[in-house]
Amino acid sequence: MTPERPTGQAAMCPGASHRLVFLGTGAGCGVPAFFCGCPACEEARLDPRARRGCCGVILEGGKRLLIDTPPDLRHQLVREGVPSIDRLLFTHAHYDHVGGLGELEYLVRLVHKAPLPTAASAEALAGIKAEFGYLEECLALEELSPFSAFEYDGLRYTALPVSHAPGTFGYLIESPQTSLFYASDTGRLEPACAERVRGVDILVMDATFWKRNWSPTAHHSVQEAIEEGFELDAGCIYLTHLAMHYDEPITLAALEEYLVQFGGRVKVAVDGLGLPL
Numbered sequence: 296m297t298p299e300r301p302t303g304q305a306a307m308c309p310g311a312s313h314r315l316v317f318l319g320t321g322a323g324c325g326v327p328a329f330f331c332g333c334p335a336c337e338e339a340r341l342d343p344r345a346r347r348g349c350c351g352v353i354l355e356g357g358k359r360l361l362i363d364t365p366p367d368l369r370h371q372l373v374r375e376g377v378p379s380i381d382r383l384l385f386t387h388a389h390y391d392h393v394g395g396l397g398e399l400e401y402l403v404r405l406v407h408k409a410p411l412p413t414a415a416s417a418e419a420l421a422g423i424k425a426e427f428g429y430l431e432e433c434l435a436l437e438e439l440s441p442f443s444a445f446e447y448d449g450l451r452y453t454a455l456p457v458s459h460a461p462g463t464f465g466y467l468i469e470s471p472q473t474s475l476f477y478a479s480d481t482g483r484l485e486p487a488c489a490e491r492v493r494g495v496d497i498l499v500m501d502a503t504f505w506k507r508n509w510s511p512t513a514h515h516s517v518q519e520a521i522e523e524g525f526e527l528d529a530g531c532i533y534l535t536h537l538a539m540h541y542d543e544p545i546t547l548a549a550l551e552e553y554l555v556q557f558g559g560r561v562k563v564a565v566d567g568l569g570l571p572l
């Protein structure tokens with residue numbers, strides 16, 4: 296398959312006003328998993344670039360919007376030098392995406408002194424309330440319905456239902472220059488979602504598995520993410536939520552080598568990577 300559209304940085308307008316920063320790009324157990332000695336985990340022990348925390352991203356313009364609060368959140372925010380969070384958005388309420396929510400308690404109590412605006416689906420809000428009852432006065436919860444959109448800090452966010460736990464959203468994020476779809480956890484997109492995503496400049500896609508997909512209704516393999524990204528005519532595809540080590544481990548070096556065949560149109564997200572929007 297040959298790339299037909301401009302790729303990577305070239306696809307992004309030089310007048311970018313915002314930045315998406317990957318706080319984490321790993322599946323639930325992280326890379327290295329503390330219990331694993333596979334080549335991918337051993338590579339990550341030696342090379343910081345191959346280390347992956349759980350998935351979250353921050354959108355920075357004049358303000359900072361955080362999507363998901365992974366368990367490693369405090370370390371991720373310190374690493375990226377993020378001084379504050381102004382708004383919170385959730386994809387869903389699985390542990391690897393909400394486990395670090397408690398890390399924001401002191402930002403709210405000591406700095407903002409006002410509840411943090413926090414939006415998610417009804418199902419994700421129910422999960423957050425059940426797990427984090429002690430944060431009730433710290434969060435101003437706002438329910439998002441499927442396909443609803445809002446504007447924040449010069450970006451338009453549309454909540455698109457994806458194929459994962461009930462109430463999981465991917466977010467279509469549009470700046471005046473660039474469109475990006477962030478879907479860290481999803482199986483193959485349903486047609487109504489796929490039609491909204493078609494032709495997006497940047498697709499950030501679940502690529503949990505290498506080769507065999509253990510959970511095809513909830514996740515993608517690397518190969519499926521690439522195939523679907525091309526079907527959707529995405530300008531470039533960033534693979535995220537990578538486990539690197541299920542049936543067969545794949546090192547970052549080997550994965551980047553594998554992606555050379557796509558001429559730069561498919562890239563591996565790494566923790567700390569920033570994309571202009």
Ligand SMILES: [Zn+2]
Pocket residue numbers: 327328331332333334335336337539540544
């Ligand atoms: Zn491993």
Ligand SMILES: [Zn+2]
Pocket residue numbers: 387389459460480
């Ligand atoms: Zn999940």
Ligand SMILES: [Zn+2]
Pocket residue numbers: 322323350389391392479480536
């Ligand atoms: Zn996940």
